Amino acid sequence: MKEVQQEWREIKENIVINLPTDFKIKANLGYLERNNNECMFEVENEMITRVIALGETRTLVRIHVNEHNQMAVSFLKNSRPPKRAELEEVAKYIRDWFDLDRDLTPFYEMAKADPLLKMPVQEFYGLRVIGVPDLFEALCWGVLGQQINLTFAYTLKRQFVEKFGDSIEWNGRNYWIFPTYEKIAKLSTNDLADIKMTVKKSEYIIGIAQLMASGELSKDKLLKMDNLIEAEKSLIKIRGIGPWTANYVLMRCLRFTSAFPIADVGLHNAIKHLTDSKNKPTKEELLKLSSRWANWQAYATFYLWRVLY
Numbered sequence: 001m002k003e004v005q006q007e008w009r010e011i012k013e014n015i016v017i018n019l020p021t022d023f024k025i026k027a028n029l030g031y032l033e034r035n036n037n038e039c040m041f042e043v044e045n046e047m048i049t050r051v052i053a054l055g056e057t058r059t060l061v062r063i064h065v066n067e068h069n070q071m072a073v074s075f076l077k078n079s080r081p082p083k084r085a086e087l088e089e090v091a092k093y094i095r096d097w098f099d100l101d102r103d104l105t106p107f108y109e110m111a112k113a114d115p116l117l118k119m120p121v122q123e124f125y126g127l128r129v130i131g132v133p134d135l136f137e138a139l140c141w142g143v144l145g146q147q148i149n150l151t152f153a154y155t156l157k158r159q160f161v162e163k164f165g166d167s168i169e170w171n172g173r174n175y176w177i178f179p180t181y182e183k184i185a186k187l188s189t190n191d192l193a194d195i196k197m198t199v200k201k202s203e204y205i206i207g208i209a210q211l212m213a214s215g216e217l218s219k220d221k222l223l224k225m226d227n228l229i230e231a232e233k234s235l236i237k238i239r240g241i242g243p244w245t246a247n248y249v250l251m252r253c254l255r256f257t258s259a260f261p262i263a264d265v266g267l268h269n270a271i272k273h274l275t276d277s278k279n280k281p282t283k284e285e286l287l288k289l290s291s292r293w294a295n296w297q298a299y300a301t302f303y304l305w306r307v308l309y
Contacts, residue, residue, distance in 0.1 A: 008087075008088075008091040010084070010087055013075065013082060014072065014073060014074045014075060015072075015073045015087050015090065015091055016066075016070045016071070016072050016073070017070060017071040017072075017073065017091055017094060017095065017100070018070055018071075019065070019069050019070060019071055019100065020100060020103075020104070021069070022104055022105075022108070022125070022126055023069065023098070023100070023126055023128065024125060024126020024127070025046065025064075025065040025126075026046075026126075027124050027125065027126040027127040028098065028126070028127055028128060028130060029043055029046060029048075030124070030127075030306070030309070031127060031130055031306060031309065032048065032130065034150075034309040035150065035151065035154045037151070037154040037155060037158055038154065039157065039158040039161050039162065039176050040137075040161070040176060040178065041175075042173070042175070046064060046065075047062055047063065047064040048062070048063040048064070049061070049062045049063075049076070049175065050063075050175060051167075051168050051175045051176065051177050052090055052093050052094075053134075053177050053178070054086070054089045054090070054093065057086060057089075058166070058168060058177060059075060059082065059086065059090060060075070060076045060077045060168045060170055060175055061073050061074065061075055061076065061090065062074045062076055063094065071094065071098075073090065073091070073094065076170055077168060077170050093133060096131055096133045096255075097130065097131050097133055098128050098130060098131075099128040099129050099130070099131060099255065100128070102128070102257075104128075104299070106295075106296070107257075107296045107299050108121060108125075110292070110293065110296060111296075111299075111300070111303070114292055114293070114300075116271065116274055116275070116289060116304075117293075117300055117303060117304075119274065119307075120274075120303040120304060120306060120307050121303060124303060124306050127302070127303065127306060129251065129252065129255075129257075129298055129299055129302045130252075131252050131253060131255065132252045132253050133253065134178060134253070135212070135217075135218070135219040135222070135249070135253055135254075136178070136180070136181040136184075136208065136209065136212055137178040138248070138249045138252055138253035139205075139208050139241070139245070139249055139253075140157075140160070140178075140205055140208070141153075141157065141248075142241070142244075142245035142248045142249055143201055143204050143205055143208070143240055143241075143245060144156045144157055144160070144197065144201065144205075145248075146201070146242075146244070146245065150266075155196070156195060156196060156197050159194075159195045159196065160179065160192075160195055160197075161176050161178060161179065162176065163194075163195065164179035164183060164184060164187075165177050165178055165179045181208070181209040181212040181213055182209075182213055183209075184205060184206060184209035185206065185209035185210045185212070185213035187206055187209075188206070189202040189203055189206065192205070192206075200240070201240070203239075203240070204239060204240025204241075205240075207238070207239050207240065208238060208240070208241075211238065217238070219253070219254070221234075222234060222235070222254055223254060228250060228256045228258055228259060231250060231254060231256070232246045232247065232250060232259075235249060235250070243261075243262075243263065244261050244263045244264060247259045247260055247261040247262075248261050248264075250298075251298040251301070251302075256298065257295055257296055257297070257298045257299060258294070258295050258296070258297050258298065259297065259298045260290060260297035260298065260301065261301060262283065262286050262287075262290075264301065264305075266304075266305050266308055267286075267301055267304055267305065268280040268281055269308060270304040270305060270307045270308050271286075271289070271304065273307060273308070274304075274307065
């Protein structure tokens with residue numbers, strides 16, 4: 001990964017983040033607005049409002065892109081002016097959320113010559129793999145989404161967040177914070193019974209929370225592993241985490257650009273649509289297609305997903 005200097009500056013207790021020249025906010029908002037049951041942020045008039053939770057600090061921010069292609073971040077509800085260290089952490093979180101430190105030049109060069117990616121890249125140019133920086137949230141979202149459609153997955157997430165998460169109230173609305181693994185680790189499956197997910201999924205989520213509460217599982221530990229294969233193997237050892245969920249987390253939280261959820265139904269449907277095929281691609285066909293995407297399978301998958309929305 002080519003690192004770009006993390007550029008941001010403070011302006012009257014707010015911050016401005018410089019964006020890559022190929023970043024297009026409309027392409028990213030199109031993805032963020034794909035389901036109106038999203039509960040972790042709100043998009044209105046091309047502005048994003050959300051809580052950013054950093055340790056015990058909860059910060060409500062509003063994000064928009066100005067005419068200079070800079071991300072302007074304003075702090076909406078603070079009992080005191082944010083400290084410099086807090087501004088820095090918020091900027092770091094946003095850069096991670098939108099994968100802003102990634103040089104996409106090699107991906108675009110490859111994709112524009114690829115028969116399958118050529119159209120999605122042209123139509124959604126400027127889109128980044130929008131992440132889930134919190135490991136527990138990413139793992140829960142992966143488990144919740146197993147073997148159900150996206151709409152129902154969003155319903156389950158909202159039920160889970162509104163029952164066990166905290167929120168900040170501002171202007172008559174609640175802005176939600178994803179439940180902490182410390183809180184979920186202390187629950188039983190009975191506590192999750194009125195959320196319309198299977199008992200198995202409840203067990204998986206509680207088990208993941210307990211592993212994180214014990215320190216056995218953490219984002220730092222996974223990031224320190226030598227390569228994607230080692231990190232994938234470590235995740236698959238966890239009850240309820242199979243190859244699809246592991247690669248989803250590797251892609252959207254741990255930021256491995258070679259992560260590839262090869263069994264993903266959305267990926268299969270996008271390829272069927274683009275190739276005018278009646279049958280979903282076989283594993284052999286997927287491996288052949290993806291051989292052209294070396295080191296960029298995650299971005300290829302994300303752009304193909306975008307075709308479906």
